[in-house]
Amino acid sequence: MRVGILTGGGDCPGLNAVIRAIVRKGELVYGDELIGFHDAWDGVREQRYMPLDVSSLRGMLPRGGTLLGTRRGSPYDHADGPQQVRQAFADLGLDALVVIGGNGSLTVASKVHDDLGLPVIGVPKTIDNDVVGTDITFGFNTAVQIATDAIDRLHTTAESHDRVMVVEVMGRHSGWIATHAGIAGGATAILIPEQPFDIEAVCALLRRRHERGRYASIVVVAEGAEPVEGTMRARDRVYDQFGHVRLGGVAETIAHAIEERTGFETRMVLLGHIQRGGTPTAFDRVLSTRYGVAAIDAVHVGAWGSMVALRGGDVLTVPLHETVGKTRPVDMHLYHEVAEVFFG
Numbered sequence: 001m002r003v004g005i006l007t008g009g010g011d012c013p014g015l016n017a018v019i020r021a022i023v024r025k026g027e028l029v030y031g032d033e034l035i036g037f038h039d040a041w042d043g044v045r046e047q048r049y050m051p052l053d054v055s056s057l058r059g060m061l062p063r064g065g066t067l068l069g070t071r072r073g074s075p076y077d078h079a080d081g082p083q084q085v086r087q088a089f090a091d092l093g094l095d096a097l098v099v100i101g102g103n104g105s106l107t108v109a110s111k112v113h114d115d116l117g118l119p120v121i122g123v124p125k126t127i128d129n130d131v132v133g134t135d136i137t138f139g140f141n142t143a144v145q146i147a148t149d150a151i152d153r154l155h156t157t158a159e160s161h162d163r164v165m166v167v168e169v170m171g172r173h174s175g176w177i178a179t180h181a182g183i184a185g186g187a188t189a190i191l192i193p194e195q196p197f198d199i200e201a202v203c204a205l206l207r208r209r210h211e212r213g214r215y216a217s218i219v220v221v222a223e224g225a226e227p228v229e230g231t232m233r234a235r236d237r238v239y240d241q242f243g244h245v246r247l248g249g250v251a252e253t254i255a256h257a258i259e260e261r262t263g264f265e266t267r268m269v270l271l272g273h274i275q276r277g278g279t280p281t282a283f284d285r286v287l288s289t290r291y292g293v294a295a296i297d298a299v300h301v302g303a304w305g306s307m308v309a310l311r312g313g314d315v316l317t318v319p320l321h322e323t324v325g326k327t328r329p330v331d332m333h334l335y336h337e338v339a340e341v342f343f344g
């Protein structure tokens with residue numbers, strides 16, 4: 001078969017490992033011919049691609065980013081985009097397209113399958129871990145490890161100066177990274193989009209800690225966290241060209257508010273894209289490899305319109321419909337029954 005691969009949305013550690021696994025099993029086990037589209041759906045529309053084979057993927061397992069390049073956006077943003085995608089399948093003799101992406105790219109993949117009747121398989125990617133239908137997306141484990149390492153380092157400088165550190169991690173709609181890194185890093189408080197925060201309650205935690213002689217604290221905040229209405233000035237919203245809210249900076253507002261209300265010296269750290277860069281953890285390399293193998297297997301059983309997923313330890317396929325238009329929130333049991341036990 002002739003199989004195309006694209007990587008869409010924000011990059012994420014493990015993308016190259018997925019591509020490598022698809023190519024390895026595709027070429028050596030199934031005798032497939034594989035091509036990789038540059039720059040996500042733009043590469044499909046414009047028929048910009050490169051051949052992929054086992055030798056061209058050497059050394060890519062531990063490499064972050066994506067060798068294909070990635071972009072946000074959809075063929076549906078262009079009047080003739082869907083037709084260009086259909087034409088690319090015909091011109092290139094494509095038998096299947098594997099779409100490695102997060103909520104946005106998987107939604108487009110589902111639409112392309114449903115509306116155009118094209119043979120598409122999805123692979124769930126994002127450091128945010130917010131794709132419905134799978135227990136975990138690849139890249140998340142690496143982001144949590146990077147954030148945890150940063151928090152560990154911040155503890156010692158915070159302790160030396162008796163400071164509060166507000167650490168902002170990614171997570172537009174879901175506080176997965178904040179919750180896991182906050183638990184792993186021993187945070188005093190974790191603020192997530194799923195649970196509006198009361199700044200006065202956060203300050204009360206910090207004051208209580210000080211009364212107990214603990215002068216240094218780490219507050220972990222997800223970039224999408226919002227205050228309870230009326231308790232703190234909300235941020236002005238800025239949107240990118242695809243209508244996604246551009247976040248980043250809530251930690252600064254929170255750090256000011258904490259210092260103003262408590263008088264404790266406070267600093268903020270924005271981890272930003274460091275969380276998406278560099279080599280995947282061993283866990284993500286294994287998960288990405290399993291997803292890649294499962295994706296090419298799904299191609300060969302013709303499981304069109306489905307996505308590979310991890311459920312209870314097994315990798316299987318689930319309908320893309322299950323994930324479209326949804327965001328997977330944090331496990332609130334984990335947040336309330338585990339994380340909160342260590343607040344303060």
Ligand code: F6P
Nearest residue numbers: 010011126127128170171172247
């Ligand atoms: O890919 C998801 C994500 O990392 C979000 O956590 C974050 O809000 C966003 O991407 C940042 O996007 P960009 O790279 O376009 O600034």
